[in-house]
Amino acid sequence: MYDVLSPWAATDPLLLKGITPRLQDVRGKRIGLYANYKRAAVPIQDAVYAELSRRFGSEVTLERFHQAGSNDVGSSSDEGPRFAKWLEDLDAVIVAVGD
Amino acid sequence: MYDTIFVEQHNKPAVALVNRGFVHDARSAAASKGVPGARFVPTNIPCECTVPEKIAATVQEVIPDVLDALTRPLEADEVNPQPRPTELTHGSVFEGDFAEVQRFFYRRGWTDGLPIVPPTREAVDEMLTGTDLAPDHLVGKMIPRLGKATVEKIAINAVMAGALPTAMPILIAAVESMLDPLSSYGIFQVSTGSWSPFFIINGPIREQLHINGSSGALSPGDLANATIGRAIGLIAKNLGGARKGVEDMGVLGNPCKYSMVLGENEENSPWEPHHVQHGFAPDESCITVSFPNSYVQIVPRGTDDRGILDSVCNRLGKSWRQVTVLICPSHAATLAEAGWTPQKVIDEIQRTRPEVPGTGIGRLSDTDGARVVVAGGPGAWIGLVTGVGRWVSRPICLPANWDRLVRKYHDYVPNYLRY
Numbered sequence: 103m104y105d106v107l108s109p110w111a112a113t114d115p116l117l118l119k120g121i122t123p124r125l126q127d128v129r130g131k132r133i134g135l136y137a138n139y140k141r142a143a144v145p146i147q148d149a150v151y152a153e154l155s156r157r158f159g160s161e162v163t164l165e166r167f168h169q170a171g172s173n174d175v176g177s178s179s180d181e182g183p184r185f186a187k188w189l190e191d192l193d194a195v196i197v198a199v200g201d
Numbered sequence: 202m203y204d205t206i207f208v209e210q211h212n213k214p215a216v217a218l219v220n221r222g223f224v225h226d227a228r229s230a231a232a233s234k235g236v237p238g239a240r241f242v243p244t245n246i247p248c249e250c251t252v253p254e255k256i257a258a259t260v261q262e263v264i265p266d267v268l269d270a271l272t273r274p275l276e277a278d279e280v281n282p283q284p285r286p287t288e289l290t291h292g293s294v295f296e297g298d299f300a301e302v303q304r305f306f307y308r309r310g311w312t313d314g315l316p317i318v319p320p321t322r323e324a325v326d327e328m329l330t331g332t333d334l335a336p337d338h339l340v341g342k343m344i345p346r347l348g349k350a351t352v353e354k355i356a357i358n359a360v361m362a363g364a365l366p367t368a369m370p371i372l373i374a375a376v377e378s379m380l381d382p383l384s385s386y387g388i389f390q391v392s393t394g395s396w397s398p399f400f401i402i403n404g405p406i407r408e409q410l411h412i413n414g415s416s417g418a419l420s421p422g423d424l425a426n427a428t429i430g431r432a433i434g435l436i437a438k439n440l441g442g443a444r445k446g447v448e449d450m451g452v453l454g455n456p457c458k459y460s461m462v463l464g465e466n467e468e469n470s471p472w473e474p475h476h477v478q479h480g481f482a483p484d485e486s487c488i489t490v491s492f493p494n495s496y497v498q499i500v501p502r503g504t505d506d507r508g509i510l511d512s513v514c515n516r517l518g519k520s521w522r523q524v525t526v527l528i529c530p531s532h533a534a535t536l537a538e539a540g541w542t543p544q545k546v547i548d549e550i551q552r553t554r555p556e557v558p559g560t561g562i563g564r565l566s567d568t569d570g571a572r573v574v575v576a577g578g579p580g581a582w583i584g585l586v587t588g589v590g591r592w593v594s595r596p597i598c599l600p601a602n603w604d605r606l607v608r609k610y611h612d613y614v615p616n617y618l619r620y
Contacts, residue, residue, distance in 0.1 A: 104319035105296045109311050109357045111348025111440040112290040116235045120280040122214045124272050134213075138204055142250040146218060149253070149260035150267070157264070169204065174387070176207035185204075186211060194271050195208045197217035201248045201393065201450070 124194075128154075131193040132163040139169050140200020147198040165192060202230035202239060209236050216270035217241040218263065220248050225447045226391075233345055233442075238279035240270040248393065293322075306361075310444060313434050313459065317361040328356040331369025333600040340373055341380040344387045346442030350376050354440055355432075362432035365610045367410050368425065370603075371488060372432055374595040375400060378490040379433075384593040389492035390443050395451030396492040398433055399461045399525070399586055401574055403476035404486030406597055407464035409607045411614055414464030416578030419496075421460075424613065430460025455494060463576055469530035470575035471537035478543060479594055486597040491525060493588035500581055501532070506539035510546065513583060514553040521554065523570065523591070527584030529577040543573040 125131055135150055137143035151164055167188050169175050175185050189195070208215035219227045221243040231239035246259045288309070295305045302319045306312050318324065329336060329352070336353035343350050355372050364372070379386040379398065389396035402412050413423040421427055443449040467474045476487040501512035509532050517524060526546070528536070536546065550571045572592060576584070600606065 103296060103298060104302050104321055105293050106302055106306075107320045107322060107325055107357050108289050108291065108294040109306075109320060109354065109361060109435065109439040110288040110290050111343070111346070111350065111354050111442070113342075113346055113348055116233075118282045118284065119210070119236050120282060121209050121236060121238045121240065121275060122212050124214050124270075124274060126272065128268060128271060134208075136204060136208070140249065142246065142248070142256065145250070145253050145256045146246060146260060149257040150218075150264070152257065153260055153264045174203045176203060176210075182207075185207065189208060189211045189213055192213055194214045195205075195216075196267060196271070197205045197208070197215060199202075199204075199217055199219050199223075200250075201220045201223050 128194070129158060129161040132165060132191060134165050134167060134189065134192040134195040135198065136167045136195055137169065137198045138175070138200060139171060142200040143198045144168060146200070150196055150198060202227045202241065203234065205239050205241065206231060206234040206236045209239055214271055215239070216267055218244050218246070218260075218267065221245060222248070223450065226450055229448050230345065232285065233347070237282045237285070238275075242266045242270055311435075311439055312361070313431065313438070317435075318363050320357045320360040324360045325353065325356050328360050328364070328366050328369060329353065330602070331356075331366030331600065331606060332373060334373070340376045343376075343380070343437065343441035344443070345391060345448045348440040348442055350380075350436065350440045355436060358435040358439055359428075359432045361435055362428045363424070364428035364432050365410075365424065365613065367606055367610050368429050368432065370597045370599050371402065371406065371410070371429055372436070374488045374597045375429070375433055375490065376436065378488055378593045378595040381593045381595075383591050384490055385492065385590045389590065390437055390441060391448050391450060393450050393452045394494050395453055395455040395458075396494045396588060396590075397455040397457035397461055398430075398437075399457065399491050399493050400430065400433075400463070401475060401489040401525070402462065402464045402486070403467065403474050403481070403489070404597070405484060406486035406599075407467070409611070412462070412464035414466040414576050415469070418463050418466075418576055419461065419584075422615070426462045426464075427460050430462040434458050434460070457493075457496065461496075463527075463574070466530055466575045466577065469533075471534055472543050472575065475572065475574050476594065481594070481596065486599070487594055488597055489592050489594040491523065491586075491588055491592045492590050493523070493525070493586045495587045497585050497587075498582045499585065501583060504532075504535065504581065506536050506541055509536060509583070510541075510549055513585070514550055516585060517550065517554070517587075519554055521587055522589045523587065524550070524572075525586040525592075526550070526571060526573045527576045527586065528573055529580055529582060530575060531579070531581060532583065533575045546573050547571045
């Protein structure tokens, strides 16, 4: 008989966070369009931009951000602060992932 | 999804467009960051899609879902997410006979598909004789779960892989090398590109552990080469928590993830060993990791120096980014006799590449380009191990009882019958 130990790693306790309350309406709001580093991300961002413009015209303001590096943007010392700054004036963000 | 979580953590409502095949990955990534309710919209846009019309048509279809995700009021579990069940991480987790242990581990997803050595307290304690570090010493936290890679957890997985205690110093250095941000392990381990850790070992520890750098060095059959790589695979899975098709999104996978460990054939090299070329002392043991995803072998069209080099350059073509060239001893001797050093070989390979191209699939850390390692036995084959990242080297720190430990296991070698 074998009495065996767990190979699975412990983790630090994770503080769970709820997501941010949603908008009543996108009209009159400033929407950020974020594209990550993947090849298809910017074309997806372009398509979202075009579709929102077609639907809402000047009723929404659209702002773009393109991540150049492939690391986790929040932990990136150069892109993280720039990304956080970009977020400040936005009401919501649509993230385009290339996958 | 990390970028989406970043937005939510800055108190802005976010929604991500995610390929339908990455739904589990998206959920896992959101949960691992503590925001399990993060919203995303699955799409049918092909991964890495280059067809704008296809993207536009699909975006048009999903825009109502995107707008819904930005405006639909939150559900209770999105406001106050509840903790999820977790694996047992401490102490004894199961008791049973050999077959029952295999079934238990396999069903939990804790193996690489092959039978494991049961990690009993006794076996793990023996494994821990391979290091002076305390069992609870934290080597680092491994993505994507940020699991704590303690010395004891490394030892448990090393036992499962069938490694000897003498492998512990290498495994600890290997984890350190992978966790160096320069290695980009955090990307490679879970990438669709199925990148595999490739370890080059230099220094006296090769002979002490019988790490093969000669005939068939990358084939199965050598305990150290096989179990060190296997242990790293288990460590990545059980400490990092990268599960196939959930977090590890390798499209095709890579058999090298079972093990890709090589000792440099320093004794049959005309040049300074690889680690000495990069600042380590000759009598220092060292490990170097990179994350290639392809390995091809070629026979040069000529056996003089130009025949060897032209074959390498032609096979690589113009679009490679990182290559470890494995030169067999006979070719190394030919090149050295003609005045070539590893650096001159590297310069020649670089010269034939017009520019460092982008892969079109994102920008990883800039690459060093090429390295030359002498490996293999008699014969005339060259190995080209290609990737897109960097090499990271670490010294291997040995315990005080090292000589005694090496003597204890040194005779554990296969003795083939001479038929």
